[in-house]
Each structure stands twice: as C-alpha cells, then as structure tokens.
Amino acid sequence: xxxxxxxxxxxxxxxxxxxxxxxxxxxxxxxxxxxxxxxxxxxxxxxxxxxxxxxxxxxxxxxxxxxxxxxxxxxxxxxxxxxxxxxxxxxxxxxxxxxxxxxxxxxxxxxxxxxxxxxxxxxxxxxxxxxxxxxxxxxxxxxxxxxxxxxxxxxxxxxxxxxxxxxxxxxxxxxxxxxxxxxxxxxxxxxxxxxxxxxxxxxxxxxxxxxxxxxxxxxxxxxxxxxxxxxxxxxxxxxxxxxxxxxxxxxxxxxxxxxxxxxxxxxxxxxxxxxxxxxxx
DNA sequence: AATGTAGTCAACCGCAGGCAT
DNA sequence: CATGCCTGCGGTTGACTACAT
Numbered sequence: 259x260x261x262x263x264x265x266x267x268x269x270x271x272x273x274x275x276x277x278x279x280x281x282x283x284x285x286x287x288x289x290x291x292x293x294x295x296x297x298x299x300x301x302x303x304x305x306x307x308x309x310x311x312x313x314x315x316x317x318x319x320x321x322x323x324x325x326x327x328x329x330x331x332x333x334x335x336x337x338x339x340x341x342x343x344x345x346x347x348x349x350x351x352x353x354x355x356x357x358x359x360x361x362x363x364x365x366x367x368x369x370x371x372x373x374x375x376x377x378x379x380x381x382x383x384x385x386x387x388x389x390x391x392x393x394x395x396x397x398x399x400x401x402x403x404x405x406x407x408x409x410x411x412x413x414x415x416x417x418x419x420x421x422x423x424x425x426x427x428x429x430x431x432x433x434x435x436x437x438x439x440x441x442x443x444x445x446x447x448x449x450x451x452x453x454x455x456x457x458x459x460x461x462x463x464x465x466x467x468x469x470x471x472x473x474x475x476x477x478x479x480x481x482x483x484x485x486x487x488x489x490x491x492x493x494x495x496x497x498x499x500x501x502x503x504x505x506x507x508x509x510x511x512x513x514x515x516x517x518x519x520x521x522x523x524x525x526x527x528x529x530x531x532x533x534x535x536x537x538x539x
Numbered sequence: 540a541a542t543g544t545a546g547t548c549a550a551c552c553g554c555a556g557g558c559a560t
Numbered sequence: 561c562a563t564g565c566c567t568g569c570g571g572t573t574g575a576c577t578a579c580a581t
Contacts, residue, residue: 285549307566323567324550359569375548
C-alpha cells in the first residue's frame with residue numbers, strides 16, 4: 259500500500275521505536291518489506307522468529323508474520339469488500355461469531371484483520387448498510403419462495419434442517435483452526451446462535467443478525483451449502499446434485515457498485531444444480 | 540477556511556494451543 | 561509431566577483521510 263509508505267515516511271515515522279527486546283515497532287518500510295518478501299521466497303512461510311536472524315530485520319517474528327499475512331502475501335485481494343463478500347461475511351458471522359480467521363478462509367484473498375476491520379466499521383456500531391438490508395430482504399424472500407416451491411415439488415430434496423442436521427453441518431464444516439477443535443465447532447455455534455457475542459442493541463441485532471435463522475438460511479442457500487462443503491467435509495444430506503450450474507463466478511471487479519448487490523445476491527441463488535462446475539470465487 | 544467527527548486500516552498486545560525437549 | 565518456545569487468533573489502538581458542519 260502506498261499509503262503505508264507515505265505514512266512511514268511522514269506521520270508514522272515518529273512512532274518508530276524499539277521495545278525492550280530491541281525490536282523495531284511501528285510501520286514497516288519498503289526496505290523491510292523487501293527483506294521479508296525475499297526471506298519468505300527463499301524459506302517459505304513459518305519460522306518467523308528466525309527471520310530477524312537470517313535477514314537482519316529488527317522485527318519480532320510476530321510482527322513479521324503479521325506483516326506477511328496481512329499485507330505482503332501475493333494472493334491478497336486488494337480493493338474494497340464487494341457486496342457479495344459483504345453478504346458472505348454477514349452470514350458467516352451469524353454462523354461463527356467473531357471468528358475472523360475462520361470467516362477469512364471462506365473469502366480468499368481477504369485477511370482476518372481486514373474482515374474484522376470491515377465488520378467493526380460497518381456493523382459493530384449499529385445499523386447495517388443498505389446493501390445488507392437489501393441483500394437480506396432478497397435473501398429471505400428467495401428463501402421463502404424456495405421453501406414454497408419445495409413444498410409443492412420435492413419436499414425431501416432440501417429439507418429444512420432439523421436441529422440435528424444443523425449440528426452435523428457445523429461439526430462437519432467446522433473450523434479448521436486447531437485450537438478450536440477441542441471445544442468442537444458445534445459448540446462454537448452457540449454464541450452466534452444466541453448472538454450473545456454481539457455488542458448490539460436488541461433491535462439492531464434482530465435487524466441484522468440472523469441468529470438461529472442463520473443456520474436455516476445457510477442451508478437454504480445452495481451456494482453457501484456448497485461453499486461450506488468446499489471448506490470442510492461433505493455435508494450429510496446436502497450433497498448437491500451433479501449439474502452444469504455455475505454460480506457466482508464473478509470476481510470482485512464485477513461488483514464495483516453497491517447498486518449491483520441485488521444482482522450479486524441473485525447470482526448466489528441462480529443455481530440449476532451446482533456440483534462440479536460450481537465455482538464460487 | 541477552520542474545526543469536528545466518523546471511517547479506514549496497519550500494527551500492536553495479550554492470550555491460548557501445539558509441540559519439542 | 562513440566563516447561564519454554566513458536567505460532568496464530570481476537571481485541572484494541574492510534575494515525576491518517578474524508579466528509580460534514
């Protein structure tokens with residue numbers, strides 16, 4: 259980011275300091291970035307504490323890792339969060355709560371820090387954006403329509419999940435994060451289901467967060483179901499039929515305008531069967 | 540034009556889990 | 561089993577920017 263360099267060259271320069279261990283703190287310079295990038299190119303990610311020894315960087319391993327993960331990684335997606343990504347964030351937050359790294363895994367190119375910042379900026383203080391309101395309204399509408407059509411046609415194709423099936427979903431697609439494994443992913447749902455982790459007023463939370471609803475919503479969304487499958491084990495009872503459908507193949511560049519979010523959301527839904535050809539991102 | 544306020548984002552901190560010794 | 565180190569995560573901070581008054 260050019261701004262970082264500007265900042266380090268200007269205002270943030272005065273922040274530079276060293277902690278007790280002799281580590282530099284504050285904004286990174288382009289030279290430091292170059293050293294870190296070269297180190298990762300040669301040695302790969304990990305062993306962050308050895309970076310300072312091998313490169314001469316006066317940065318802690320922690321700082322190096324953070325810089326790499328949040329800024330220097332080549333696969334990072336630059337630019338604003340798209341309405342599509344926003345919708346995913348909202349749903350996954352309803353599902354997982356503040357588990358930003360878990361949410362980030364479902365948004366390739368986005369970091370947990372970025373998502374965390376985005377959430378705080380847009381939702382933490384209260385009212386959701388118009389994008390979200392519209393997306394949610396459309397989401398619920400289409401959900402209703404799908405439910406109605408299913409009741410009329412194939413009541414067993416995609417049943418409304420029972421509590422048991424919800425548990426299966428969460429457990430099977432649960433967090434890959436190892437330190438959560440002990441508690442179990444299913445347990446992690448509890449806070450989000452009750453939304454107890456959200457610092458919102460009741461009305462606001464009701465307006466934005468789908469709570470227990472979210473689980474139903476997710477399972478009623480083919481794209482999300484498939485996405486969860488992609489990021490975890492196959493979900494019992496929700497394997498998608500084989501078909502040529504292609505969903506949400508657009509990239510972020512396709513969603514530059516907030517006015518597009520209707521179409522964006524629709525694209526999440528317009529699936530004539532998903533399976534093989536379905537590429538969400 | 541000056542000031543205030545909200546938004547954005549990079550970076551730091553503390554904590555916890557995994558793992559080697 | 562206990563200890564220490566490394567890594568990763570979520571929460572928080574603080575400076576800059578954009579917009580409003």
